[in-house]
Amino acid sequence: MDEEARLHMQTCPECRLLLQLAEEGEKAWEELLFRKALPDGFTERVMASLADIEIEDGDGSMEHGHPASFRRKRRYGRIIRKSALWIASLAIVTAALTLYAQPSIADWVRSIFSKETTDSGMLDARKLGIVQNPHVKVKDKGYALEIDEVVADATRLVMGVKVTDPQGKPLVYAIDWHDLHITDLNGNEVAELRGIEGSDTVEKLTFVFVKEIPADALIVQARVDHLQIPYTGKVVDGKWDFRFELDMKKANAMNITTPLHEKYTTPDGLRIEMEKLVRTPSGVRLELSTSLSPRAARRSPGELESKQQLMFHFENEQGEDISSVNNIKFPHMETIISQNSELRGGKRHWTFTFRYLPYDRQKLRFVLDGYSIPVRSGGSVELVPSELKHRPAVFKDQGDELTLSDFWVDNDPNQKEGTGPNVSLIRMKGKFRNMFNHDEWIVKDSDGKEYPVTYRGSVGWGEWNEATGDPGFIVNGMKRLPEKATLIRIVTDKWYNNVEWSFELPKGKSIPGLEHADPPTY
Structure with missing residues (x-):
């Protein structure tokens, strides 16, 4: 590796992760292909694959050919020997791939440490030896649920779940995890599920802790009474409940x-x-x-x-x-x-x-870029429903601008088509300097009655936030159009960027045992 590449690897976590994954993959295949004890029947399968290969006889002639000169025999022999070696190598790799269903390689591939599901933090955790195997294996109706990898420390808890059908084929995203709980020994829930992802063979669940972990042990338990077979609509009822305890002492001592x-x-x-x-x-x-x-x-x-x-x-x-x-x-x-x-x-x-x-x-360096917080406000625009199609109204307030181009009565678009109550709808398109998610709006008719407003559409984020209604504002409870109405924003999700603050983080100590345990002097 040249100096430029080496320096890039020091500063780019993604490239370091890819390199580490590649090295670990190479090591895993090397261990598989060149381990001292080959799987039972391995030699017989390789020899059977060579049965039809033409190989030079000991007397220098080809089995189905004629004698040749000494020089030609030597060259021809090298070619045949190389070909046989190449074919044998292919046979070894083919046999190795055939062994995928066997635990020796399947357990490596079906892992939360595969390329699709790991990250640098998890690799550090594995290097430090805090991966725990709870030895969970539950089988019912021919379907098996297995958990043999859990990473847990004060940052997060990551758990790999493997589900297979009666034929041994992996299933992912077949379980609804609403009844999975992580508690301390007193039964207090301490973590929340924040992410579900996976490869083709293993599902990775990520939990974060809602409070500091005071205990040296955690309980993980779940009630699983049905599987939803992906892409089929099939539901299999059964019992795949599990419960296990995690020892947190080793991980907590490393913080x-x-x-x-x-x-x-x-x-x-x-x-x-x-x-x-x-x-x-x-x-x-x-x-x-x-x-x-x-x-x-x-x-x-x-x-x-x-x-x-x-x-x-x-x-x-x-x-x-x-x-x-x-x-x-x-x-x-x-x-x-x-x-x-x-x-x-x-x-x-x-x-x-x-x-x-x-x-x-x-x-x-920590750099503050800004913050947002909803504030009380009162920006408004008067609407004449019968004129909006031909003369759109424009709302301007606190750097935000909306164009309102139609006002009509229809079924509530958030309900099943044709079943919802009548509501009034306002077509809108807006460009926002502020945020938009926590805005609150109302419509007030000419009699002073106020109607709550919700929004349906899309929001694009960037230097400016753009909102496009589908259909736009929904004026709940307004079943008939008034002659005039006023659209009012009563809460603005205000964005503040008038900040100027940064500071250098103090030098942190590395956890002993990691490759970067002795960071360079600043």
Whole structure:
């Protein structure tokens, strides 16, 4: 590997992961193909595959040919020997692939560490030896459910589930996991399912912890009473319940906490207090808290405060984005697993969970890009339903602009066609500087009666957010069109980018046992 490639590998987690997967794949095949003890019957299968190959006799003649000169015999013999060796090699590989159904290779391929389902954090966890095998194997109606790989630490819990049909064919996404629970020894639920993905052979479930893990053991239990066979509509009833215990002592002992002390208050009254970074075998957890000034709290009372979002990213010394959160400018979310928050003691405490954040090996900087929080507002536009088709109305407020081009009565489009109640519909198309998800709208008729408004359509995110109605605003409860009406936005999902704050993360310690246990000096 040349110097340029080596330097790139040091800074690119994706390329390092691909290289590691390739090396592990090569090692797995090498162990399979060249292990000392070959599978039973292996020699017989190879010899049978060579039965029809023409190979030179010991006297220098071809079995079905004629004698030739010494020089020609030697060249011809080399070709035949090479051909036989090549065919034998193909036979070995073919035999190896035939062995896929046998545990020796099937267990390697059907794994949460395959290329489709792994990441750098999980590979680190495996290297540190925290992969647990709960030895779960439940069979009913010919269908088997098996769990033999679980990665669990303070960052996340990842579990591989293998389901096979009566013929041994793998099934994925056949189980509804609504009745799967992870609890402490006292029965308190401590984790939430945040991701389901998989390869063609194994389903990978990812859980994140809603609170710090206080115990040295966890209970994983599930009730599974039916399988939905993919692409067939077939449902198989049975009993595949399971329960097992995970030992968390080894993983918890590896956690490394780096305190953070930085604080910042935005011009509009959001206070951010950094708390800590926690490096675990499978990833990194960032914890911080936010609070509102009295004036900001009045703009976002009650539930509005809980809908705030922070936007930030991490960058290296070259200014390159390493990981981004809720970021329009750097929409790279591949390293973040989840974000959670809860209100405690007047502050909102946040936990951001990352698969990868190399602050133990590189100089990284936290950069705040902005935040959003719904605020009370009152932007409005008057509508004349009979004129909108020919004279669209334009709503302008806080940098956002909507065009309203039709107003009519129809069945509720969110109900089955022809069955829903009559509602009024407003066709709209908008361009938003602010966010849109937590906007709240109403329509007020000429008598002063207010009707709640919901939205149906699509939203595209970018430097500007674009909303296209399908059909648009739904005015619930308005069964007849008024002569005039007023569309009012009572809550704006406000985006603030008037921030200027960044700081360098303190150098973190690496977990002993990883290849980067001794990071370079900053």
